[in-house]
Every structure is written in C-alpha cells, then in structure tokens.
Amino acid sequence: MSTDITKQVMLEKQFEKANKELKNRIEEITKLQATLWEQATQDPLTQLFNRRYFNDISEKEILKSQRNKQPLALLLIDADYFKKVNDNFGHDVGDQVLIRLAKIMLDECRRSDLVCRFGGEEFVILMPEVNLATATKRAEKIRQRYQTELSEFLSTPTTLSVGIAMWDTLLKNLDGFTKAADLAMYQAKENGRNQVVVYNEKFSTELAAELNKELNEELNKELNEEINKDNY
Numbered sequence: 001m002s003t004d005i006t007k008q009v010m011l012e013k014q015f016e017k018a019n020k021e022l023k024n025r026i027e028e029i030t031k032l033q034a035t036l037w038e039q040a041t042q043d044p045l046t047q048l049f050n051r052r053y054f055n056d057i058s059e060k061e062i063l064k065s066q067r068n069k070q071p072l073a074l075l076l077i078d079a080d081y082f083k084k085v086n087d088n089f090g091h092d093v094g095d096q097v098l099i100r101l102a103k104i105m106l107d108e109c110r111r112s113d114l115v116c117r118f119g120g121e122e123f124v125i126l127m128p129e130v131n132l133a134t135a136t137k138r139a140e141k142i143r144q145r146y147q148t149e150l151s152e153f154l155s156t157p158t159t160l161s162v163g164i165a166m167w168d169t170l171l172k173n174l175d176g177f178t179k180a181a182d183l184a185m186y187q188a189k190e191n192g193r194n195q196v197v198v199y200n201e202k203f204s205t206e207l208a209a210e211l212n213k214e215l216n217e218e219l220n221k222e223l224n225e226e227i228n229k230d231n232y
Contacts, residue, residue, distance in 0.1 A: 041053040043116075043117040045095055045098060045099065045117075046098055046099055046101075046102035046117050047102070048102050048105075048106075048115050048116055048117045048123070049114065049115070049116040049117075050116060050117060051116065051117070051118055051119060053116065054114065054116040054118070054124055054126070055174065057114055057126070058074075058114070058126055058174050058177075059174055061114070061126060061128055062167060062173075062174060062177065064128070065128065065167050066167075066169070070128070070129045071129060071130060071131045071132070071166060071167070072126070072127070072128055072129075072130075072166070072167035073126075073127040073130045073131070073132065073134075073135035073164060073165075073166055073167075074124065074125070074126055074127070074164070074165045074166075074167070074177055074178065074180075074181045075124065075125040075127070075135065075138075075139050075142075075162055075163070075164055075181065076118070076122065076123075076124050076162070076163045076164075076165075076178070076181035076182050076184070076185045077101075077105070077122065077123045077124070077125070077139075077142065077160055077161075077162050077185070078121060078122050078123075078160060078161050078162075078185055078189075079097065079098070079101065079121040079146075079158075079160045080158070080159045080160055080161055080189075080193045080194060081158070081193075082094065082097070082120075082121035085097055085154065085158065089154065093154070096153070097150055097153070097154070097158075098117075098121065100149065100150060100153065101123070101146055101150070101160070102115070102117070102123070104142055104145045104146055104149065105123065105125060105142055107145075108138055108141050108142050108145070109125060109127070109138065110127075112128055112129075113125055113126065113127050113128070113130075114126040114127075124178070124181070125138075131166075132164070132166055132198065135164050135166070136164060136196060136198065139162045139164055139196045140196055142160075142162070143159070143160055143162055143194070143195070143196060146158075146159070146160050147159050147160070147194065159193055159194035160193075160194070161185055161188035161189050161193050161194065161195060161196075161197075162185060162188060162195075162196040162197070163180075163181045163182060163183065163184030163185025163186070163187070163188060163196075163197055163198075163199065164181060164184055164196065164197070164198045164199065165177060165178075165180035165181035165184060165198075165199040166198075166199075180199040181199060183199060184197045184198060184199040185197065
C-alpha cells in the first residue's frame, strides 16, 4: 500500500514538473513571438511602426472608410534639409532629431491614429475619421512644435514639410493615396519648405501621369520577362 502511495506521489511530482516546464516553454515562445512581431513591424530607432505595418493597416482602413463613409486623412512628413543635420552634427544627433520628432507626432495624435516611420526622415500619419480641417490643424501643430523644439535642440533653425491627402476613390488604392500625400509634400518643398500643403485637383494630372508611368514600366517589365523566357 505504501509503495503505491509513494509511486503516486512521485507521479504527481513528475506531472507538476512537466507542467511547469511546459508553462515556462509556452511563456518563452510567447515572448519570442512578441519580439519577432516587434522586429517585423516596428522601427528600432523611433519605436514607431514601420512601412510594412503601415501598408497592412492602411489597406484595411481604406476599406473601412469606404464602408462607413467616413473621412480618412493621410499626412506625409519630411524633415527639411535633414542631410545637413547629419553632415553638420553627426548621425547620433540626427537620430535624436528623428526620435524627438516621433515623440512630437505621438503627442499630437490620438491613440487611433497610425504613426509610422516611412523611411529615412519621412514619416506618415494615418488619421481615421478625421476631416481636412482637423488634419490640417494637427499637421500645423506638429510643424510648429518641430520648428520650435528642434531649432532649440540644434541651436540652429530647422523645419519640416507636410503633405496631406484625403482618401478618395479616384486615388484608386493605397499607392495612389500615398503618392497624393507625397506630391503635396513635395509641393510644400517647392513652395519654400516649412509649411503644410493639401493635395487637390491641380495635382491630379501629375499623379495620373506618375501612376501611368509606373503601370507602363511594370507591363514592359512583364513583357520583357515573357520574351526572355520564350527565347530561353
């Protein structure tokens, strides 16, 4: 009888040990998955979401905007003359400028807004259910804070330019939406920088030309690949 009890106790202890090890392993896997997700979707410098995550979420927000008939604003933000910051102050200071810009954007945005590093010194902010007036107001606050706070940090004048686009089915897709905001941002650069410009109909011809050019390039590439394949 005592032998059976001893075996039962030993089995229970072994079960508890195995259960504990399994629990620890699951926790390790969960942490690893979280780490991998962060690496895949977050910019390591600013801790903002990256371009890949922006593309994934934006596609869904466009569909949601169309379904609910709610506005959707996109801001494309670029630090003016950022190369000069790196050249004059070094890349470590340049990194600090981007980190501070990220903080300013997060401060001025809602939790429902998507703030991402688009690449280099370019950032995007997707604002669901935000009209043009509100988007412009937030863009101006970001621009003004950047000019004030970063000029003080660098002890020299520094600015940024912002392009705004509002989702419209005429833009066709996320690529067209992003290019619209990009065109507005470059118009801000052409106008002298340090300003917010809203995409409007006068940019439509230029955008259409750019989209058609890219489409033709893709078609020509596919055609050449087919020709090369046939020749092979």
